[in-house]
Amino acid sequence: MTRAAVIGAGTMGNGIAHVFAQHGWEVALVDSAAGALEKATATMRGNLDRQVKKGTIPPEAPAEILARVKTGTSLDAAAGAALVVEAASEDPSVKFAIFEQLDRVAPPGAILATNTSSISITEIAARTRRPEQVIGMHFMNPVPVMQLVEVIRGQATSDATTASVMETARALGKVPVEVHDYPGFVANRVLMPMINEAVFCVMEGVATPESIDTVMKLGMAHPMGPLALADFIGLDVCLAILDVLHRGLGDDKYRACPLLRRMVAAGQLGRKTGRGFFSYDSGQGKG
Ligand code: NAD
Numbered sequence: 001m002t003r004a005a006v007i008g009a010g011t012m013g014n015g016i017a018h019v020f021a022q023h024g025w026e027v028a029l030v031d032s033a034a035g036a037l038e039k040a041t042a043t044m045r046g047n048l049d050r051q052v053k054k055g056t057i058p059p060e061a062p063a064e065i066l067a068r069v070k071t072g073t074s075l076d077a078a079a080g081a082a083l084v085v086e087a088a089s090e091d092p093s094v095k096f097a098i099f100e101q102l103d104r105v106a107p108p109g110a111i112l113a114t115n116t117s118s119i120s121i122t123e124i125a126a127r128t129r130r131p132e133q134v135i136g137m138h139f140m141n142p143v144p145v146m147q148l149v150e151v152i153r154g155q156a157t158s159d160a161t162t163a164s165v166m167e168t169a170r171a172l173g174k175v176p177v178e179v180h181d182y183p184g185f186v187a188n189r190v191l192m193p194m195i196n197e198a199v200f201c202v203m204e205g206v207a208t209p210e211s212i213d214t215v216m217k218l219g220m221a222h223p224m225g226p227l228a229l230a231d232f233i234g235l236d237v238c239l240a241i242l243d244v245l246h247r248g249l250g251d252d253k254y255r256a257c258p259l260l261r262r263m264v265a266a267g268q269l270g271r272k273t274g275r276g277f278f279s280y281d282s283g284q285g286k287g
Helices: 012-022 033-054 061-067 076-080 092-105 121-125 160-172 187-203 209-220 226-233 234-251 258-265
Strands: 002-007 024-028 069-072 083-084 113-114 134-139 148-153 175-180
Touching: 002 012, 002 076, 012 024, 012 033, 012 069, 012 134, 024 076, 024 175, 033 061, 033 069, 061 069, 061 160, 076 092, 076 175, 083 092, 092 113, 113 160, 113 226, 134 160, 134 234, 148 160, 160 175, 187 209, 187 226, 187 234, 187 258, 234 258
Parallel strands: 002 024, 002 083, 024 069, 083 113, 113 134, 148 175
Antiparallel strands: 134 148
16 A cells, blocks of 8 residues: 545644655545644644654655655545555544544545544544545654554454554554554543543642642652643643543543633633643743
8 A cells, every 4th residue: 555645634634644645555535624723734844843853864855755746635645555644633423424534535445544532433433435444643742753553343344454554553653552442442431531530639739730740740650740741732631532432431430520621611722722731831841
């Protein structure tokens, strides 16, 4: 496989396009918002230049890699792709509509993957006439840096599709891990309850956010404390995933902490709004 389409050019989409193009794939990067495509190209250029400065790619590489990424606003660009990775907004109705259209435009043999953090792969696959070729390819943020790809099999995903996506992830220099389609998969099912418990600790006054993060960093060897990580992910995103776990698994151990809900209601979403459990200046430093 050498041609990919990436749908959605936001935080994740630009990183996914970057990694595919860096490994020799021709990439069609599609976003319904033209502005997002311009921003994505600028982000990819900046990240590639940083790789040159670090000496991980040669100085001529960024131009070659960027030349392999064609941007556009129409899903028709998926017509020539062997693999499509959807990384559009985390909204079921958006993803369902995209997959219905991709099923019509992508070649019959193409694999349709989604980068969703929490929406059922099985439900997305059911919107297509090729559920055996639909799979989760859950990259982590920032995509060019993080090694893991959670590969999620829906109810109907075939062994051949899974094997192909596992092989592709390895060819991209990633480490794929195969998991099954239950709410939150593995990454968020394990991570979000920990973040939620850290928020309960703040709410109950067990310790300050700084202290809680210090305990987890120095005591558990986590590179980032759970509250700084929540701010990085976005508190609205954390809340939405906890609600998916709570609804999907039906167990109150996943109920979101009222303080998390209150902060989201107040617009304190973490780094992206400048304030969450910590404050951030425009340079994104933690304060
Ligand atoms: P984002 O909001 O940064 O980007 C989403 C992009 O999708 C936007 O540019 C938007 O214009 C575009 N879009 C919306 N509807 C579209 C459509 N119909 N057709 C084409 N483009 C459309 O979101 P993100 O953080 O990059 O997340 C994308 C996906 O990746 C989500 O499913 C999210 O759950 C998942 N994810 C995010 C992270 C993360 O840390 N941000 C990590 C892992 C997975």
